[in-house]
Amino acid sequence: IAPRAAMDDVRKAKTVPKSVDWRPAYNLLTSASSVKIGDADMLFELGRLAWWIAQYKELSESERQVWLSRAVGHLEQAVKYRPAMGRSWIELANVRLQKKDYWQAKKDLFVGIKLAPYEANSHWMALWTGFAIWILLSGDEREQLLEQARFVIEHGEPS
Numbered sequence: 540i541a542p543r544a545a546m547d548d549v550r551k552a553k554t555v556p557k558s559v560d561w562r563p564a565y566n567l568l569t570s571a572s573s574v575k576i577g578d579a580d581m582l583f584e585l586g587r588l589a590w591w592i593a594q595y596k597e598l599s600e601s602e603r604q605v606w607l608s609r610a611v612g613h614l615e616q617a618v619k620y621r622p623a624m625g626r627s628w629i630e631l632a633n634v635r636l637q638k639k640d641y642w643q644a645k646k647d648l649f650v651g652i653k654l655a656p657y658e659a660n661s662h663w664m665a666l667w668t669g670f671a672i673w674i675l676l677s678g679d680e681r682e683q684l685l686e687q688a689r690f691v692i693e694h695g696e697p698s
Contacts, residue, residue, distance in 0.1 A: 586613030625655025
């Protein structure tokens with residue numbers, strides 16, 4: 540419970556502090572996940588936490604890549620167990636973007652957008668990821684992303 544509560548606090552703050560070492564929380568959540576094998580929510584949170592660890596300023600680039608790979612692995616498992624979880628697809632796309640796997644990021648992003656086009660907890664990440672790979676998008680994909688941006692601008696940030 541403690542890692543999830545800490546992660547919720549960070550999510551509400553809208554920024555992941557790069558000065559926090561999330562590895563103890565990851566280890567605790569990993570232990571908890573061994574009791575709930577195949578739990579897509581737990582795998583999603585492990586993936587997100589591994590991504591946060593990759594942001595830790597004390598890591599070398601090779602350590603960062605290891606944590607990004609772990610994040611991909613957890614998120615791939617999350618979508619395996621719950622393929623309709625759009626937020627997991629969008630987070631997976633964002634992590635793939637950071638690993639410079641642009642084409643797979645694009646594929647995962649549009650699966651996520653199709654499944655959860657206006658989900659409050661993922662639309663900003665979807666927009667950020669989509670605009671980062673804008674040059675790779677077709678005209679229809681660009682229009683789809685812009686439609687989502689219009690929705691976000693019109694409806695604002697969820698409280």
